Amino acid sequence: MANPVVAIVGRPNVGKSTVFNRIAGERISIVEDVPGVTRDRIYAHSEWLGQKFNLIDTGGIDIGDEPFLTQITEQAEIAIDEADVIVFVVSVREGITDADEKVARILYKSDKPVILAVNKVDNPELRGDIFDFYSLGFGEPLAVSSTHGIGVGDLLDKICHSFPENQVEEEDKTIRFSLIGRPNVGKSSLVNAILGENRVIVSNIEGTTRDAIDTPFISSQGDEFTVIDTAGIRKRGKVYENTEKYSVLRAMRAIDRSDVVLVVLNAEEGIREQDKKVAGYAHEAGRGIIILVNKWDTLKKNNRTMIEFEEKIRQEFQYLSYAPIIFVSAVTKQRLDKLPALIKQINENHQRRIPSAVLNDVIMDAIARNPTPTDHGKRLRVFYTTQVAVKPPTFVVFVNDPELMHFSYQRFLENQIRDSFDFTGTPVHLIERKRK
Ligand code: GDP
Numbered sequence: 001m002a003n004p005v006v007a008i009v010g011r012p013n014v015g016k017s018t019v020f021n022r023i024a025g026e027r028i029s030i031v032e033d034v035p036g037v038t039r040d041r042i043y044a045h046s047e048w049l050g051q052k053f054n055l056i057d058t059g060g061i062d063i064g065d066e067p068f069l070t071q072i073t074e075q076a077e078i079a080i081d082e083a084d085v086i087v088f089v090v091s092v093r094e095g096i097t098d099a100d101e102k103v104a105r106i107l108y109k110s111d112k113p114v115i116l117a118v119n120k121v122d123n124p125e126l127r128g129d130i131f132d133f134y135s136l137g138f139g140e141p142l143a144v145s146s147t148h149g150i151g152v153g154d155l156l157d158k159i160c161h162s163f164p165e166n167q168v169e170e171e172d173k174t175i176r177f178s179l180i181g182r183p184n185v186g187k188s189s190l191v192n193a194i195l196g197e198n199r200v201i202v203s204n205i206e207g208t209t210r211d212a213i214d215t216p217f218i219s220s221q222g223d224e225f226t227v228i229d230t231a232g233i234r235k236r237g238k239v240y241e242n243t244e245k246y247s248v249l250r251a252m253r254a255i256d257r258s259d260v261v262l263v264v265l266n267a268e269e270g271i272r273e274q275d276k277k278v279a280g281y282a283h284e285a286g287r288g289i290i291i292l293v294n295k296w297d298t299l300k301k302n303n304r305t306m307i308e309f310e311e312k313i314r315q316e317f318q319y320l321s322y323a324p325i326i327f328v329s330a331v332t333k334q335r336l337d338k339l340p341a342l343i344k345q346i347n348e349n350h351q352r353r354i355p356s357a358v359l360n361d362v363i364m365d366a367i368a369r370n371p372t373p374t375d376h377g378k379r380l381r382v383f384y385t386t387q388v389a390v391k392p393p394t395f396v397v398f399v400n401d402p403e404l405m406h407f408s409y410q411r412f413l414e415n416q417i418r419d420s421f422d423f424t425g426t427p428v429h430l431i432e433r434k435r436k
């Protein structure tokens, strides 16, 4: 389930972010129509010859006012902690510097595969100079010119060959979820309260550094869950843990590894801009989503309070109209007992498959009641609909001309699907294709 992670490390100015952009490239610029989401240039999803992976530019994580050498060593440590494969970027123009050697010394301590990419090899004459870099001790250096796109394919091949073979298949029956939200909304209190109310499974199998902080437990209904750690929950005492970029990175990694994401809001403070940003990530990643309004105990309530809060959320998070909202308190434990069953339900919806025959009955029925739109006398014709994927449920609608499928009609069809089948808590993707 979880895709491997590649981290790019190296001292400033060797070309890390240029390499990052080359690899992540066009995928980064696909901007979804989600308000409040600013692109985070340090983390991206990528793919090479069908192999998906996630990419981190550690150079983008600035660690406060730390001196330069501390910054680059911290970044190298993040790479060691977070990545399956490390790309160590150096520059042929300056040769090996003290800072390169410093990074190398940190990377020696890791048993992760390290690929040495010598960047800025813009012309063949410079190729001879890359052999000096053997002395860094990471085997054969790879010549790259990220601005010219030279050697990037070879680099990607080497990255993909270095992924661990036996990526532990995360396809056990446990339901993975994470809690995300800005600092102080109560994520760690909620995790502790949830774990306190359920039976934590004590495992004596040593996980990897990254997975060891996931906690499996069994709910009172007997279902197995794993709560995934995000920044701010269980601290490991690293300097970089309090930096904003690192928290974002951890949240994005946690979202990627989750089946269901709990977006935590703070009832006491109301909705803030940062909440939308955080929720936007989860929505974009296509995960199941539940909105938790925590600290519900702090409000003086009347019979309108909950409805008004809900209306406000619906207004501010329009793209999350599918997500259920639950009002909880980590302190009084209010409604926390309902959470496991709700997470389980959303997880089922997230992977629900609809047989084509039933699906087409629903679509054809909908079209009969609300005829397809026309444009310049040409009418949209829908031939057939089929579900092509789960997590999130994705449907392909075969039509005469995709241009004729207006957003409002697509929304109408999606709503018909939602009315007929339970897709609460999960995004649903509709893709129109021209029937040949
Ligand atoms: P970072 O600090 O390691 O992320 O480095 P950047 O990606 O910001 O690049 C630093 C500078 O090197 C920029 O001016 C880039 O345009 C330049 N640069 C990056 N890659 C190459 C390359 O392959 N060839 C040349 N000639 N310049 C490059």
Ligand code: GDP
Pocket (backbone or CB within 6 Å): 181, 182, 183, 184, 185, 186, 187, 188, 189, 190, 232, 233, 294, 295, 296, 297, 298, 328, 329, 330, 331, 332
């Ligand atoms: P995190 O940064 O999101 O992990 O937030 P914490 O779990 O550290 O909580 C931040 C503060 O809010 C702490 O002082 C908690 O005691 C408090 N807090 C958390 N949940 C609740 C709640 O449901 N009700 C009240 N009254 N306080 C809470």
